[in-house]
Amino acid sequence: MLPPEHPLTELGPEQVVVKKVYNNNVLLGVDRSGTEMVVNARSIGFGRHRGEIVDASSAQRYLAEGTYRTAAIASLLSNATRTQVRVAQAIVELAQEELGMSNSQRMMLPVLDHLVAAAYRAEQGVVIDFPLTWEVQQLYPDEASLGHRAVEIVDGTLGIHLQPEEWVAFALHFINRQWDGKGVSRTVTMTQAISEVFTELEELWQVKIDRSSMSASRFVTHLRYLFARAADNKQLSHIDLDIMGLMSDRYPAATSAALTVAKRISTAVGDELTKAEINYIALHTSRLYGEVMGVED
Numbered sequence: 001m002l003p004p005e006h007p008l009t010e011l012g013p014e015q016v017v018v019k020k021v022y023n024n025n026v027l028l029g030v031d032r033s034g035t036e037m038v039v040n041a042r043s044i045g046f047g048r049h050r051g052e053i054v055d056a057s058s059a060q061r062y063l064a065e066g067t068y069r070t071a072a073i074a075s076l077l078s079n080a081t082r083t084q085v086r087v088a089q090a091i092v093e094l095a096q097e098e099l100g101m102s103n104s105q106r107m108m109l110p111v112l113d114h115l116v117a118a119a120y121r122a123e124q125g126v127v128i129d130f131p132l133t134w135e136v137q138q139l140y141p142d143e144a145s146l147g148h149r150a151v152e153i154v155d156g157t158l159g160i161h162l163q164p165e166e167w168v169a170f171a172l173h174f175i176n177r178q179w180d181g182k183g184v185s186r187t188v189t190m191t192q193a194i195s196e197v198f199t200e201l202e203e204l205w206q207v208k209i210d211r212s213s214m215s216a217s218r219f220v221t222h223l224r225y226l227f228a229r230a231a232d233n234k235q236l237s238h239i240d241l242d243i244m245g246l247m248s249d250r251y252p253a254a255t256s257a258a259l260t261v262a263k264r265i266s267t268a269v270g271d272e273l274t275k276a277e278i279n280y281i282a283l284h285t286s287r288l289y290g291e292v293m294g295v296e297d
Contacts (some may be wrong), residue, residue, distance in 0.1 A: 008032045014057035021045040028070060029054060038062045038073040040087045044080065060085075060108075068109050080116050085159050090111035091150045092202065095174055098146055109185075110173045115154060118169070122160045130165040132172075132188065135195040138211040139220050140175055147171030190227045193268035194220060197261050201285070204257050207292055215291040222284045223265070226277060228267040236276040243279040243286075254289035258282035 009032055016029030016039060027045040031034050041059035062073045077085065092107045103106060120280065121128065135263060136177035137144045154162055174188040198216070202209055209216055229235050248255045258281040262273045265281075273281075 008034055011053065014056075015053050016056050016061075018045075018048050018050055018052045018054055021048050021077045022074045025082065026072060026074055027054070029056065031056075032045050035063065038070055039078060040077045040085070062105055062107075062109065065109075067108065069111055073109060074135055074245065074252065076113055076116070080112055083158060084119065085112060087154055088115050090157075091115075091153055091170070093147060094149065094153075095177075099142060099174060099178060101174070101178060107173070107177050110177070111150075111170070114166075114169050114173060118162050119154070119158060119168045122162050127163055130163075130168040132191050132195075133165060133168050135191050136168050136175075139191060139194055140171060141212060141217075143171040143174040143178075144168075146174055146256045148188060157175075179209060188229060189268055190224065190231075193264055194223050195225065197223065197264050200260055200264065201257055201288075204260065205293065206252060209292050211286075213291075215288050219284055222231040222280070223261075226273075226281070227265060227269065229279070230265060230271060230273060233271070235274045236280065237274055239276040239279050244282045251286045251289050255282045257289070258285045261285060 008017065008030065011032035013032070016031050016037070018027055019036065020028040021031055022028070022045065024043055024046040025040060026038050027048060028036065029039045039054070039056050039059045039061055041056070044054060044056070044059055062070075064069075064070045064073070068076075080088075088108060088111045089104075091111055092101075092104050095101050095107060095111075096104060120126075136147075145166065147170040151162050151164065151167045152169040154160070154166075172184050172187050172191075175191070176184050198209055198211060211220075232292075244255050244258065258278060261281050262278045266273050
């Protein structure tokens with residue numbers, strides 16, 4: 001409980017009551033609505049004590065979310081240097097500008113978390129394996145490019161040399177925040193599944209698919225939305241047209257491939273896809289087939 005001498009309703013909109021001081025730059029506070037948050041700013045915790053009122057107008061404020069509870073957020077911010085925090089903020093701002101991402105706080109914590117770990121590995125000379133390097137580069141070129149730039153920013157600002165492949169982890173965080181936000185492990189599963197889909201389509205159609213092409217990019221976008229819906233039990237349940245039936249005569253190889261794709265996604269999410277979702281897959285496999293095979297409409 002907080003000391004009674006400062007009723008929360010009397011606080012200003014930018015003020016918090018100190019609940020715990022972690023270090024000179026990080027404290028746990030409560031605003032006038034009773035919301036607990038981690039407050040981060042230079043010297044904001046210096047000389048402060050529990051129950052004091054602090055002006056947090058110029059501070060970064062973080063609410064508990066997902067795996068990042070207040071204790072974890074405070075620990076992360078306390079262990080990161082001020083420069084690391086600024087670099088993470090710069091990377092997040094770049095992601096917002098380049099990828100149109102919103103809610104910088106949700107992106108800030110995983111980016112900073114990874115940056116701190118990556119910097120420690122670089123300083124200790126630890127090299128780790130990064131799976132999906134090729135898949136991420138091919139399937140998510142925009143996020144991959146931003147991941148490379150993030151590594152350059154870290155190296156240039158902190159004066160260290162991250163393992164070059166660290167870009168993959170940054171890119172996966174960008175992908176995760178855009179399309180799911182519930183954990184990088186789900187993003188990794190999605191990436192593996194989509195890569196396997198392309199491999200199976202190439203085997204079925206006996207053709208090499210340029211995964212950086214516009215048609216492949218559109219197909220990936222559809223699969224990303226589909227994966228997110230299926231993983232959250234929000235699959236489409238109705239469709240007016242029998243696309244499988246309409247397209248089977250014109251593109252039999254494409255419509256049969258839709259069933260292969262559906263099976264792969266079903267396995268990845270652990271649930272059967274609805275008839276409506278399979279019909280939409282058929283629409284997209286037919287378009288992709290027509291473009292990669294050079295079939296005229």
